[in-house]
Every structure is written in C-alpha cells, then in structure tokens.
Amino acid sequence: MKKNLTVTTPLMPDLGEFSQMLKDIWESKWITNNGQFHQQLEEALCAYLKVPYVSLFTNGTLPLLTALQALRVSGEVITTPYTFVATTHSIWWNGLKPVFVDIDPSNCGMDPDRIEAAITPRTTAIMPVHCYGKPCDIVRIQQIADKYGLKVIYDAAHCFGVEVNGKSILEYGDISTLSFHATKVFNTVEGGAMVMHDAATKQRIDYLKNFGFESETEVIAPGINSKLDEMRAIYGLLNLRQVDDAIEARHRVAIHYREALRPVQGIRFFDDMPGVRHNYSYFPIFVDAEEYGMTRDELFFKLREHNIMSRRYFYPLISTFSTYRGLPSATTENLPNATRIANEVICLPMHHELSEEDVDRVLEIVVK
Ligand code: T4K
Numbered sequence: 001m002k003k004n005l006t007v008t009t010p011l012m013p014d015l016g017e018f019s020q021m022l023k024d025i026w027e028s029k030w031i032t033n034n035g036q037f038h039q040q041l042e043e044a045l046c047a048y049l050k051v052p053y054v055s056l057f058t059n060g061t062l063p064l065l066t067a068l069q070a071l072r073v074s075g076e077v078i079t080t081p082y083t084f085v086a087t088t089h090s091i092w093w094n095g096l097k098p099v100f101v102d103i104d105p106s107n108c109g110m111d112p113d114r115i116e117a118a119i120t121p122r123t124t125a126i127m128p129v130h131c132y133g134k135p136c137d138i139v140r141i142q143q144i145a146d147k148y149g150l151k152v153i154y155d156a157a158h159c160f161g162v163e164v165n166g167k168s169i170l171e172y173g174d175i176s177t178l179s180f181h182a183t184k185v186f187n188t189v190e191g192g193a194m195v196m197h198d199a200a201t202k203q204r205i206d207y208l209k210n211f212g213f214e215s216e217t218e219v220i221a222p223g224i225n226s227k228l229d230e231m232r233a234i235y236g237l238l239n240l241r242q243v244d245d246a247i248e249a250r251h252r253v254a255i256h257y258r259e260a261l262r263p264v265q266g267i268r269f270f271d272d273m274p275g276v277r278h279n280y281s282y283f284p285i286f287v288d289a290e291e292y293g294m295t296r297d298e299l300f301f302k303l304r305e306h307n308i309m310s311r312r313y314f315y316p317l318i319s320t321f322s323t324y325r326g327l328p329s330a331t332t333e334n335l336p337n338a339t340r341i342a343n344e345v346i347c348l349p350m351h352h353e354l355s356e357e358d359v360d361r362v363l364e365i366v367v368k
Pocket of ligand 1: 006007008083084129155180183191313
C-alpha cells in the first residue's frame with residue numbers, strides 16, 4: 001500500500017532550535033500577553049511581508065471578526081460565497097448581513113462587475129477573498145469602495161508573501177487578514193494576523209485583541225481574547241527562516257503539474273499572473289466532466305482509492321449551507337460561476353515536501 005499523499009503538510013521548525021528557544025521562554029517566565037518573541041515576530045513579519053504594521057492573532061478567523069468591529073461596520077457586507085466558511089461566519093457573528101456576489105472564473109475572486117448591483121443604502125463594507133492567494137481585482141474594487149464610501153477588508157488567509165509589482169498584496173484595502181494555520185504556507189500551528197496601514201489602527205486592534213484593555217483600569221471597547229502565545233511566536237520565527245525555500249519547492253511542484261496537465265482535455269488550471277509573486281498555496285484544477293470524460297467527484301474518489309487525499313476547496317458553496325441559503329443573494333441564479341466552479345474544483349496535493357515521484361503518482365491518475 002502506497003503512503004498517503006495529503007493535500008498539504010505543515011512546515012515544521014528545526015526541533016533543536018525550537019527546544020533551545022523554549023528554554024529561553026521558560027527562563028523568562030513570560031509565556032503570553034505581548035511577550036518578547038511575540039514582538040520579535042511582529043517586527044520580522046513586517047520586514048518579510050513589506051508592510052508597516054502587523055498585529056498577531058491566535059488564528060485567521062478572529063482578525064476577520066475583529067476587523068469588522070474595529071472599522072465599525074454595520075448593516076450589509078458584500079462578500080463571496082466561494083471561500084472557507086470563516087469569511088462569512090465572521091460577518092454573521094458580528095450581527096451583519098452577508099450579501100453574496102458571484103466570482104470571476106479567471107481568479108476565483110469577487111467579480112467587480114457584480115458589486116455595484118449588490119450595493120444598498122445599508123451596505124458599509126466589502127469583504128473579498130484573494131482565493132488560493134490569487135489577487136482579486138484590487139484596483140476596481142477600491143474604485144467602487146471609494147465611489148460609495150465603503151470599507152474594504154480583504155480576507156488574505158492564503159496570501160502569505162504574495163506581491164503585485166513588488167508591492168505586498170496586503171497593502172490594499174483598509175485591512176487584510178492572514179491565517180497561519182498548520183495547513184498554510186507559513187504556520188504557527190494555529191495563528192493569524194491583521195495588516196493595517198497606520199499606527200492608530202494598530203493600537204486600537206492591539207487593545208481589541210486583549211479584551212479592549214488600554215491600561216490596567218481602562219477598557220476602550222468590548223474586545224476579545226485573541227493573543228498569540230510565546231511558544232507559537234518562536235515556532236513562527238523559526239518557520240519564517242525556511243518559508244522562501246518552501247515557496248520555491250511549491251513552485252517546482254506547480255511547474256511539474258502544469259507541464260503534464262496542459263495537454264489534458266477538460267482540465268483547467270491557473271498559470272502565474274504577470275507581475276505577481278505567487279506563493280503556490282494551493283493547486284486547484286477545474287474538471288469539465290464532458291470534455292474530460294469523468295466527473296469531478298469520480299476523479300476525487302479515484303484519487304482517494306490511491307491514497308491521494310485531494311480536497312474540494314471550496315465545495316459546497318457557503319451560500320448553500322442552512323444558515324445562509326435563505327438570503328436573497330444566495331440563489332444559484334445570482335451565483336452561476338461560483339456554483340459551476342464549486343462543482344468542478346479539486347485541489348491537488350501541494351506542499352514543500354512533495355517529491356517528483358509523489359507528483360507523478362498524482363499525475364498518473366489525473367492524466368489518463
Ligand atoms: N479565510 C480563509 C479564506 C480560509 O481558507 C481560512 C482557513 C480562514 C479564513 C480561517 O483561518 P483559520 O482560523 O483556520 O486560521 C483547513 C484549515 O483548517 C483552515 O485553516 C483553512 N482555511 C481551510 C481551507 O483548510 P480543513 O477542515 O480542510 O482542514 P483539515 O484538518 O481537513 O486538514 C486538511 C489537510 O491538511 C489534511 O488532509 C491533512 C493536512 N494536515 C492538516 C493538519 C491540521 C496536516 O498534514 N497536518 C495538520 O496538522 O480546514
């Protein structure tokens with residue numbers, strides 16, 4: 001029986017260095033609440049990501065929730081159904097109404113042509129997702145936001161290290177959020193971050209993620225506890241040293257897949273976008289059952305039979321879940337591209353530890 005190939009695998013720090021640094025934490029007796037390694041990781045991430053301010057969080061969901069609070073978003077938020085549930089749940093948990101717009105098949109991000117029709121007098125923000133780390137149409141989205149006075153919060157959970165023309169993708173919008181979950185290109189086991197553009201917002205966010213405490217006796221707002229501890233901060237500091245090599249290894253896997261898949265009828269995939277530094281966080285393929293001669297699900301289960309654990313990110317569409325399906329924007333007619341793509345997608349194994357033989361094992365099944 002061949003070994004399991006998982007869709008991803010975590011980047012792990014060097015254990016010797018990790019245990020050495022753990023001793024430093026133990027000796028300092030300061031293990032959470034904005035400790036020295038937490039501060040070091042924020043600084044190191046600002047430098048790596050080329051952004052002025054980073055606030056660490058304990059996962060990638062809480063910065064979404066907190067961004068909506070911090071920007072005092074109310075009423076309706078325009079968003080995409082083609083994402084992980086955390087995006088839409090963050091809107092719901094804030095007591096706001098998600099309004100779904102369809103996606104652009106060329107990047108699986110929000111289609112800017114659909115946004116204006118979804119704006120109502122209650123709309124106060126747009127929450128797009130740079131799906132798979134592919135940049136949305138950041139220029140058009142900002143133009144629409146400026147025209148209607150809307151905030152833009154990018155769910156950039158998949159975007160670690162992604163740049164457009166040498167500038168971080170995280171520089172766009174009012175706030176961007178990242179996930180450092182084990183399955184991501186860069187991880188702190190669980191973890192996440194928010195990127196903002198000014199010191200005052202950073203200060204407010206830092207209060208909000210610590211229950212709203214401004215000082216020992218002052219609480220400025222109903223905050224939450226979303227602090228990253230010192231253990232996970234050192235895990236992040238050590239992983240940061242290897243993330244470029246991991247992205248390079250992922251790039252080689254992407255090249256290998258693309259070469260083999262290009263001639264295959266009925267399989268679509270993404271090429272690199274000009275001017276973009278990609279991080280190859282996922283390798284989605286889109287199966288046109290008629291042309292390919294097999295449905296997406298048939299291929300998915302065939303891969304399983306061979307111990308290849310691909311994932312159907314993002315199927316089912318969020319708009320079909322019971323919480324959301326009653327919304328007027330959740331209809332299939334409103335979301336034709338997202339509906340089709342959710343039924344076509346398979347994310348093939350994509351991570352830094354895949355060997356050429358591993359990739360060939362996947363290709364043996366997909367390239368018939
Ligand atoms: N926004 C977007 C757009 C997101 O995609 C996400 C998360 C978020 C926000 C929220 O961020 P976090 O709050 O999660 O930080 C996974 C991840 O749990 C989730 O972080 C991620 N997106 C989502 C797309 O994928 P599952 O339920 O598919 O994970 P799971 O446990 O099935 O793992 C997937 C594969 O990864 C497994 O087949 C094996 C491998 N794996 C997983 C873990 C946990 C490992 O090799 N080692 C591990 O430790 O959600």
